[in-house]
Structure formats: C-alpha cells, structure tokens
Amino acid sequence: MMLANGGVLGLMHKDLPQPMRPAAASWRIATLLFAGGSILFAAQGLNPPGYTLVLANGLVMFGLTGYLRALRQFYGLQDQLWVVVPAVLGTLALFWLTLVSADAGGRILVVSAVWSVLMVASIVLLISQERRDGARSRRVMAALFTAVAVFVMFRAGYYIALGVNPAFSVLGAGAWMNVATPMVAATLPVIGTTAFLLMCSERIRRQWERAASTDYLTGLPNRRTLVEMGEQRFDHARTSAPAGGFALAVVDIDHFKRINDEHGHEMGDVALKHVAARLQSACRGAELPARQGGEEFVVLFDHLTPQNAHAAGERLRNAVAQMPFVAGELVLPLTVSIGVAVLVQGDTSFDSVLRRADEALYAAKAAGRNRVEVAA
Numbered sequence: 001m002m003l004a005n006g007g008v009l010g011l012m013h014k015d016l017p018q019p020m021r022p023a024a025a026s027w028r029i030a031t032l033l034f035a036g037g038s039i040l041f042a043a044q045g046l047n048p049p050g051y052t053l054v055l056a057n058g059l060v061m062f063g064l065t066g067y068l069r070a071l072r073q074f075y076g077l078q079d080q081l082w083v084v085v086p087a088v089l090g091t092l093a094l095f096w097l098t099l100v101s102a103d104a105g106g107r108i109l110v111v112s113a114v115w116s117v118l119m120v121a122s123i124v125l126l127i128s129q130e131r132r133d134g135a136r137s138r139r140v141m142a143a144l145f146t147a148v149a150v151f152v153m154f155r156a157g158y159y160i161a162l163g164v165n166p167a168f169s170v171l172g173a174g175a176w177m178n179v180a181t182p183m184v185a186a187t188l189p190v191i192g193t194t195a196f197l198l199m200c201s202e203r204i205r206r207q208w209e210r211a212a213s214t215d216y217l218t219g220l221p222n223r224r225t226l227v228e229m230g231e232q233r234f235d236h237a238r239t240s241a242p243a244g245g246f247a248l249a250v251v252d253i254d255h256f257k258r259i260n261d262e263h264g265h266e267m268g269d270v271a272l273k274h275v276a277a278r279l280q281s282a283c284r285g286a287e288l289p290a291r292q293g294g295e296e297f298v299v300l301f302d303h304l305t306p307q308n309a310h311a312a313g314e315r316l317r318n319a320v321a322q323m324p325f326v327a328g329e330l331v332l333p334l335t336v337s338i339g340v341a342v343l344v345q346g347d348t349s350f351d352s353v354l355r356r357a358d359e360a361l362y363a364a365k366a367a368g369r370n371r372v373e374v375a376a
C-alpha cells in the first residue's frame with residue numbers, strides 16, 4: 001500500500017505546480033523510505049536480525065524526517081540541519097544497542113524518542129500555519145500526526161510498565177502491541193499521503209481564486225471583484241434602513257500616456273503600482289480600492305454622505321499628489337482626477353452609480369485635472 005501510494009505521488013508529480021514539486025518529491029521519498037523499512041521489518045527472519053532491525057528502524061526514522069522536511073518545504077521554510085539530527089543519532093544509537101550491547105529496552109526508548117521529536121516538530125509546524133492556511137486538510141494532517149505521536153508515547157509507556165530491560169523482547173509479553181505498531185504507523189504513508197495531496201489541491205484552488213479576483217500588476221482587487229463587491233454593497237445599501245451610504249470614486253491618472261511615451265511602458269507599470277499603493281494607503285475601514293482597468297481605479301466607500309463626498313475624494317487625490325513617484329533618478333509628480341457619486345433615489349444598479357461617477361470624472365478632467373468633482 002505504501003509503495004503504491006509513493007508510486008501514485010510519482011505519477012502525479014508533473015501535474016503539480018512547480019513550487020509544490022520539491023515538497024511532493026520529499027513526501028514521496030519519505031513514503032518510499034517508510035515502505036522500505038516496513039518490508040525489512042516483515043523480512044526480519046530471513047536476514048541477520050540485528051542488521052535488519054537497525055536498517056528497518058533507520059529507514060523509518062529517515063522517512064519521518066522526510067515528512068517533516070516535506071511539510072517545511074510546503075510552507076516555504078529553508079532546509080535546516082537539525083531536521084536530520086534525530087534520525088542520525090537514533091540510527092547510531094540503535095546500531096550500538098543492537099549490535100554492540102543488545103539492549104531491546106533501550107532500543108524501544110530511542111525509537112520512541114526520535115519518533116516523538118519528529119512528529120511533535122511536524123505538529124507544531126502544522127499548527128503554526130493556522131492563520132496563514134485555514135485548509136481543513138492541514139488540520140487533518142495535524143490530527144493524523146497527533147494520533148500517531150500519542151500512540152508512540154503510549155507504546156513507550158506501555159513497554160516501560162512491562163519492564164524495559166536489556167533482555168526485554170517485543171515478541172514476548174504484550175506482543176499485540178508489536179502487531180499494532182506497524183498498523184498505526186502505516187497511517188502516515190497511507191492516509192497522510194491523501195491528506196498531503198488534499199493540502200496541495202486546496203492550495204492550488206486558493207491560488208486560482210486569488211488570481212481570478214486580483215489584478216496581476218497592482219495586487220488590488222480586479223474589475224471582476226469590483227463588480228461583485230459593488231453590486232453586493234449597492235443591494236445592501238438599497239435594502240437597509242435607512243437606505244443610502246453607498247458611494248464610489250472613479251480615479252484616473254492625469255496624462256498617463258506621457259509617462260509611457262517618455263519613460264517606457266515598464267516604467268508606466270511601476271507608476272501604476274505606485275498610484276495603487278497610494279490609494280490603498282488612503283483607504284480606511286471597509287473602503288475598497290480596485291483597478292478598473294488601464295490607468296483607472298475605483299474606490300468603494302463605506303457609509304459616505306453627500307456632505308462628506310468631496311472630502312473623501314480629496315483624501316484620495318491628496319494621497320497621490322503629496323508623494324511623487326520616484327524610480328532611481330527619476331522623480332515624477334503624479335496627479336489624479338476623481339469623480340465621486342453617492343447613491344441617490346434614481347439609481348437602479350451599481351452600474352448607474354458608476355456611470356454618474358464617470359461623468360463627474362470627465363467634468364474634473366475638463367475643468368483642468370488634479371481635482372475632485374461630485375456627481376449631482
């Protein structure tokens with residue numbers, strides 16, 4: 001089952017986006033190490049038992065290390081040496097306790113300690129991502145690691161209670177625990193691999209959602225999100241009592257074509273990002289700036305009245321005018337013209353408010369630019 005899981009992950013490798021592949025490769029290698037260890041455990045009788053036991057346990061401990069590394073890579077953490085230390089020390093200790101001093105009790109304690117350290121590190125990592133990654137698959141993975149870690153600690157306690165001494169054998173009293181161990185441990189490579197693939201697909205889904213709703217250049221919500229949010233807020237404002245409060249501003253950079261013509265399209269792109277950042281910094285509370293397209297932005301206001309509409313537009317205009325766009329030697333003062341519209345009785349849709357704000361914007365351009373006009 002473990003080998004099949006590792007194989008499936010290998011077949012799917014190329015279907016995963018490039019940034020997820022190192023983590024998936026580590027998970028696959030870890031699963032194959034786990035599978036190799038399990039096969040050796042099953043074949044203990046056929047080989048010199050001492051060496052087989054050390055090798056089997058070592059493979060499984062390095063498998064667990066691989067799972068921790070895969071999770072770290074999945075969350076963009078750098079490789080660190082300490083991650084391999086428990087498995088290296090554990091394998092050396094097992095070598096000693098099997099082939100030099102033959103201490104079965106010591107072996108159980110070493111294996112339990114290494115498993116616990118690696119699994120607790122994986123659990124802490126998964127839990128620490130709660131705020132960044134709310135995916136259910138991440139929680140399932142954390143629960144899986146926790147269940148196995150609790151079992152391993154219980155197992156160590158159980159063997160200690162039975163009397164761990166150098167001559168202790170897991171094949172003697174309490175042998176059922178020796179049978180249960182591989183079954184519980186197998187949940188990581190088998191169910192864990194499913195959880196890992198779900199974590200990948202959940203991340204891909206979120207990335208697609210973000211890409212579909214965000215403007216690639218400025219990082220602001222795109223036109224699609226603007227229309228969605230605008231219609232939602234418009235409907236809410238129309239149906240709430242007292243009605244009103246919905247308003248928006250259409251913001252257009254003045255003489256933007258000149259920037260492209262004189263400094264190149266790429267510089268124009270950087271200037272667009274600059275204006276986007278200025279507008280974002282001027283927004284308060286639930287105000288939402290979005291890129292409508294080209295060099296035009298729209299800001300959805302929150303609870304604006306006709307009396308403070310002009311001041312709200314001025315706040316945006318000032319945010320751009322007060323800080324020139326600087327790129328190396330180049331210092332370009334930028335200005336924007338703004339049309340503001342507040343919801344009125346005659347507005348039947350979000351689009352009708354947008355149209356009135358557009359007309360106010362044209363009036364601002366016609367009146368000389370770098371100014372705010374409020375729609376009648």
Ligand SMILES: Nc1nc2c(ncn2[C@@H]2O[C@H](COP(=O)(O)OP(=O)(O)OP(=O)(O)O)[C@@H](O)[C@H]2O)c(=O)[nH]1
Pocket residue numbers: 217252253254255256257258260264265266267268269272293294295365369
């Ligand atoms: N660099 C860059 N330029 C863009 C982008 N989208 C639109 N533009 C440019 O924005 C310019 C808009 O020019 P116009 O509509 O003539 O307006 P303007 O020069 O800003 O003049 P006014 O609006 O009348 O003040 C055009 O040159 C477009 O090519 C973009 O994503 N990047």
